[in-house]
Amino acid sequence: MKKYTFKNMTFSDIPKFFKDLISGKTNESTMMTGQTGKYEVNLVPDVKLQMIRLQKVRNLVFFICIVVSIASISTVAVLGGIKGTQDLLISGQESHIKNLSDKITTYKELPDFLTIQDQLKKLSEINKNRPVLSRVFPILRNLFPTGADTITMSELNVNLDTATLNFDAQANAGEEPKIDYRVLESFKKSVNMMKYDFGxxxxxxxxxxxxxxxxxxxxxxxxxxxxxxxxxxxxxxxxxxxxxxxxxxxxxxxxxxxxxxxxxxxxxxxxxxxxxxxxxxxxxxxxxxxxxxxxxxxxxxxxxxxxxxxxxxxxxxxxxxxxxxxxxxxxxxxxxxxxxxxxxxxxxxxxxxxxxxxxxxxxxxxxxxxxxxxxxxxxxxxxxxxxxxxxxxxxWSAENNCKMVPEGIQITDSSNGRDANNNLVLRFSAVLAIDPVLFAYNNKHIMTIGPTGQNVTDSYQQIKGMFAAPANDCRADDAECSSQSTKQTDNKNSGSESR
Structure with missing residues (x-):
């Protein structure tokens, strides 16, 4: 900016001087000086210079406020436009949904359709949770011995909710003495060794x-x-x-x-x-x-x-x-x-x-x-x-981690008796808690594995020979039946055997 002095100022500089003075655009600390002889006189006091600086600050603040105001107004306008557009779209969609809802409710078959649709959605869940009762027979087929020692059931109760088998059975040693607790002990050990496989x-x-x-x-x-x-x-x-x-x-x-x-x-x-x-x-x-x-x-x-x-x-x-x-x-x-x-x-x-x-x-x-x-x-x-x-x-080696009866077998009662053919047998009652995985519908290709390695799948099995008429306890006058005690366990007379 031009420096104004009495020495070089002309008449045409006076309007520009006042304009610059009012607007505060001068960066000079001395606006006007006069020189007389050896002395230079400052015609603008310090107070005036301070005012000029404050005017510059004020103008800057006004400018920033104007810019911020314009930006705020623009932002509000844009957001208002977006909000208005959204309201219009939502209103249109709500109207469309209401029209569709009114149209759907006019269908008489709607309740039946919704019921069927809900049931179809639950089919997969029902299939997943439903147990397969037929797998009981391959389990029993591998449980019971098939040699000289035989075990047949007279009554079987299956609880699929708890995967529990309760049955009354009779054991026949096949040779003298016919009543032999060795058969029952062997049966208990075999149950503990039973495994299964699926995949x-x-x-x-x-x-x-x-x-x-x-x-x-x-x-x-x-x-x-x-x-x-x-x-x-x-x-x-x-x-x-x-x-x-x-x-x-x-x-x-x-x-x-x-x-x-x-x-x-x-x-x-x-x-x-x-x-x-x-x-x-x-x-x-x-x-x-x-x-x-x-x-x-x-x-x-x-x-x-x-x-x-x-x-x-x-x-x-x-x-x-x-x-x-x-x-x-x-x-x-x-x-x-x-x-x-x-x-x-x-x-x-x-x-x-x-x-x-x-x-x-x-x-x-x-x-x-x-x-x-x-x-x-x-x-x-x-x-x-x-x-x-x-x-x-x-x-190569194989390891099977799926145990069929994890908690073993529980014998709840045992006694001497005779079967329907009047043969001496050992009558007993047992409870088996089977692993629920065996009965799950979603688990396919179930195969039970006996203690000797024999295998039975969950396909149809012949169950002939598994069941027989119930055996009766010894009569009081049946000395032969009552006297059978060979190889019986110490806890026979207790009527209960633990797992």
């Missing part, structure tokens, strides 16, 4: 196979086994039995599509070098029509429930065409010629049998990949490499 069967890629697609027993209800190893049959060709195949996908030409995803481990015997599962358009050659029908056959497959340690750990190739199930199926081609309306039609039927090749693997922690197998929730397999001579071999 799921999966494909080579780990997808769960539906339970209805697994066949676990033969026609008599016996487990399928080979050389002591348990297996099942996977009916892979049935609809919705292969998780990797979509049996309901339809192409634009309304022809059934085969596998949903490619599987490089599958062998196809394709006799006509065409597409599997399609029907060719009739061709007319030399006045004769030819119709080609192609059928893809997927054989049943064997799935081992007991791991094949040696084969799987070494990654040995496994072929379903050599698993002993439906191995006699073979691809074929048949031709049949008929004349219709003077036209000769040849029908060619081609059957392609589709087998699989698996490359399994099994690590030392028991993890299985690359082959259909059983994933157990109870049994854990472990491999341990040891040296035998100059070779390293793997020793």
């Amino acid at each position: 799921r069967f999966v494909t080579a890629t780990g997808d769960q196979i539906p339970t209805r697609c697994i066949k676990e027993t033969d026609e008599k209800g016996n487990l399928l086994s080979e050389n002591g190893n348990v297996y099942v049959i996977w009916t892979r060709g049935k609809v919705d039995c292969d998780p990797g195949r979509n049996d309901h996908a339809v192409s634009s030409e309304n022809k059934t599509i085969g596998d949903k995803k490619a599987d490089s481990s599958v062998e196809n015997t394709n006799l006509n070098n065409g597409s599997l599962g399609q029907v060719e358009t009739p061709e007319k050659k030399d006045g004769k029509k030819t119709v080609t029908k192609i059928e893809t056959v997927i054989p049943d497959e064997k799935i081992w429930r007991t791991p094949q340690f040696e084969t799987w750990s070494k990654g040995t190739e496994v072929k379903t065409s050599e698993d002993g199930v439906a191995d006699d199926l073979a691809s074929s081609r048949e031709s049949n010629t008929q004349t219709e309306n003077g036209t000769e039609i040849e029908t060619v039927s081609i059957k392609n049998v589709k087998n699989s090749i698996y490359k399994p693997s099994m690590d030392l922690k028991g993890k299985i990949n690359g082959v259909p197998h059983f994933e157990s929730e109870c049994i854990k397999y472990t491999g341990n490499q040891v040296s035998e001579g100059d070779k390293e071999v793997t020793k």
Whole structure:
């Protein structure tokens, strides 16, 4: 800014001087000076300079307030616009909802629909919590001895809420002396050693196979086994039995599509070098029509429930065409010629049998990949490499942590008696608290494991021989019955035995 002095001020500078003085825009401490001789006189006192500085502060404060006010007003305006828009949208949605609600309430079937919908939602929960009563029989089948010593029930009470079995039974030693407490003691020890297993069967890629697609027993209800190893049959060709195949996908030409995803481990015997599962358009050659029908056959497959340690750990190739199930199926081609309306039609039927090749693997922690197998929730397999001579071999072990009767068996009463055939027997009453996991509907492929390793699944079982007419206590005049005391335990006369 120009410095004003009497020495250099002109007439035209006077208006600018007063304007700058009023606005306080000067940064000079001395606004006007006069020089007379050797002295310079300050015509603006210190008070005036202080006022000028305060004016500058005031102007700055006014400017900041104006800026803040403008920003606040703008913010309020924006928020007000948003709030107004939201109110309009909410009002519109409320009106739309009210219209829909009025429309829905006019339906007479609404109460029934809501009731059915609520029940459908609870189906999965009901299935999850419901117990399976039929599993009682495989449990009992493994509990009772089947040799010379026999135990039969005369009455059985099952409480699924507490997973408790109460039964009256009779033990027969099968040889003299017929009344032998050894049978009962052996039975108690066997119960304490009972285990069970459950889990799921999966494909080579780990997808769960539906339970209805697994066949676990033969026609008599016996487990399928080979050389002591348990297996099942996977009916892979049935609809919705292969998780990797979509049996309901339809192409634009309304022809059934085969596998949903490619599987490089599958062998196809394709006799006509065409597409599997399609029907060719009739061709007319030399006045004769030819119709080609192609059928893809997927054989049943064997799935081992007991791991094949040696084969799987070494990654040995496994072929379903050599698993002993439906191995006699073979691809074929048949031709049949008929004349219709003077036209000769040849029908060619081609059957392609589709087998699989698996490359399994099994690590030392028991993890299985690359082959259909059983994933157990109870049994854990472990491999341990040891040296035998100059070779390293793997020793496998299994640990089952699922105990069927965790708290053991309680004998509430026992006494000498005779059965319906007047044979001497040991009559007793027992209580078993079974692990509730065995009765849960969601737990599939239940298998009870007896103390000697015998296995029984939750499939249908023959229960003949488990039950018999109740035995009666010895009569007072039956000396033979009353005198039987050989090998009886010390607490026999107490009428109660602890767990």
